[in-house]
Amino acid sequence: MEFIQKLSIGDIVFLVVAIGIAEAVGFVFLIRYIAVVFVFLIRYIKKPLKKLIEAYREQGAVFVISKLREKGNVFFIKHGYKNVEAGKQYSKKVINFNLFSKRLDIYEEYESSFVTIAFYPTGGMGDYIISAKILEEIQACCNCQIDVFVEKKVFGEAIYGGRKKVKVVSAEDFYIEAIKYDLAVLVEHFVHIIGKKDDRLLQFAPNLYDKVKYIENNWNKLYVDISEQCWRERIQFERCKVLGLNRWTELRMGKAFNVENMRVTIPFNSLYKKDFMAVKFYGTRYVTINYGADAMKIGFKQLKLWPKEHIEAFVKSFKQRFENVNVIQLGGADAEKLAGIDFYVLGESIELTKYILRDSLCHVDCEGGLVHLATQLGTKCVVVFGPTPVHMYGYPQNVNLYSDKCNNCMGLHEDWAYTCYRGDGAPCMKEIDSDTVLKSVENVIYDDKERSEDVV
Structure with a gap:
């Protein structure tokens, strides 16, 4: 809500009180609000505003009283003038008085064609x-x-x-x-x-x-x-x-935006290309894997993580099946290292991770940020789903695995990310075995090989 006029001190006082009456809920809040405003005006605003009015009256001074809601009511008195032309832009100096925190902000606003x-x-x-x-x-x-x-x-x-x-x-x-x-x-x-x-x-x-x-x-x-x-x-x-x-x-949002596909541009920082070329597995064939998720609770693992013993069983079987394909573990600096991994890339920059994911034959993970990133970079993923709903977060080009016996409990209760609603210790994740994931990864690698041969 904004009121824009040329105001005197009396006008400002009247408008602030009027806004207080209109916005206040209950007489107690109204009395408190009016008292705070009057004290602030008398002690902090009257003199500087009077000087501003005198200084800028001839320049077409504009005063704005506006409301911004953030954890309660915060009111501002904004002063500005428009008289400076800089190319196609017009400068407006703004002075914001926060009536409650007594914060003073002075900045330039620019009006332009953008x-x-x-x-x-x-x-x-x-x-x-x-x-x-x-x-x-x-x-x-x-x-x-x-x-x-x-x-x-x-x-x-x-x-x-x-x-x-x-x-x-x-x-x-x-x-x-x-x-x-x-x-x-x-x-x-x-x-x-x-x-x-x-x-x-x-x-x-x-x-x-x-x-x-x-x-x-x-x-x-x-x-x-x-x-x-x-x-x-x-x-x-x-x-x-x-x-x-x-x-x-x-x-x-109904018909507001189009969102015709599930693709966006992911920028690459070329400075990290040399770092990628320096890794020991550069130029080799490899798959990537992640064992980790956001630590929304310190010291606890999310239920959507595929059990560590299942992942390590998959890695072991994969290495027996694909001796010449490296397995790279990605993740944060505090990620648990998996057994049987050829190379660990933990705690490195996301920019380097982009290059690694882009050239991966396949990425294996639970639903999470690296799956979204890899998919945008054109790398097919084998994703193990549990509490997270596949119909919301699954990409059609990926292999999305989930248990028919139990899945999609996200939001059923407040602690869904860490506590199994059935009390069974996340059967949704335990039901998906390493052989199922291995077969899915095999299909992805063979499909990729066939596509490469067709292109050649």
């Missing part, structure tokens, strides 16, 4: 990859500069870095910085509109404006309004199953 976008993907690397589809569609429909706000900077740079007109920044101040952008969105299983400037979008990005308005107008139908994440996601997964949607196509 729109500025704050893009906040949540989750892990796989989620970053999927959310990149929305970023690419936004780029395709307008001239824009996008700042990607990420919680995991390494993943963010790996997926979003190197793109034109895209900058990766920390998500720490996203909700404060969002007001500076023409559009601010947060992407998870839904695309949330956090903030927008309708006039700018309508003028310079009409197609994007239509998408935003569609989401806003249909939000109650599109969103699952349940506070608990596990229940919200579970309902969403069931809705997607009925509608024939998956983790990618759910981001269409």
Whole structure:
């Protein structure tokens, strides 16, 4: 909600109080709010604002009182003026007073023919990859500069870095910085509109404006309004199953976005090519394998991990079957080393991992970030599914294995990632034996060999 006028000190006081009356819930909050505002105005704002009014009155001073919601109500008084021309851009100096934290921000806003976008993907690397589809569609429909706000900077740079007109920044101040952008969105299983400037979008990005308005107008139908994440996601997964949607196509948000396929561009950092060429297995035939998943609980393993004894049995059988094919274990620095592995690449950069995955004959893993990455790089995966729903996270070009006896319990209860709902110790993963995975990997390797011979 924004009010834009040329204001005197009296006008500012009146509007702040008016907003307090309109927004307050209950008389106690109203009295507290008015008291805080008046104290702040008298002690901190009156003199500097009076000087600003005197200094900029002739330049067409504009005062804005705006509201930004983040864990409660945060109110700003924004001052700005537009009088500096720099090419096709027009500068507007903005002074933000946070009435509760007493924070003062002074910065330049620029109005131009391109729109500025704050893009906040949540989750892990796989989620970053999927959310990149929305970023690419936004780029395709307008001239824009996008700042990607990420919680995991390494993943963010790996997926979003190197793109034109895209900058990766920390998500720490996203909700404060969002007001500076023409559009601010947060992407998870839904695309949330956090903030927008309708006039700018309508003028310079009409197609994007239509998408935003569609989401806003249909939000109650599109969103699952349940506070608990596990229940919200579970309902969403069931809705997607009925509608024939998956983790990618759910981001269409009805008819707002296209999401015609499950492909995005993964940038490569050429500086890491020499590192790839220096590994001992460079130029050999190899498969990759991962034993690990996000540590959402420190000291605990997720149920979706294929049992270690099953993986090591697979590695042993694979080496007996393919003596001249190396097995490379990928993962983080704290990953458990598997027995029988030819080469370990643990704790290395994601940029090096991209090169390794790209040239792998096959990648073996549970559902996770490396599967999403490998698939985008054209490497076929054999994926062992358990709690995670195949209809949401499975790629049709991969071999997706799951137990008919038990699977797809994600979101059935709050601790689904670590505690088996049946109390049986994850039979969904134990039911998939090493021979089943070996046969699947064999088929992938032989199919790849036949395709290579056909190309030659």
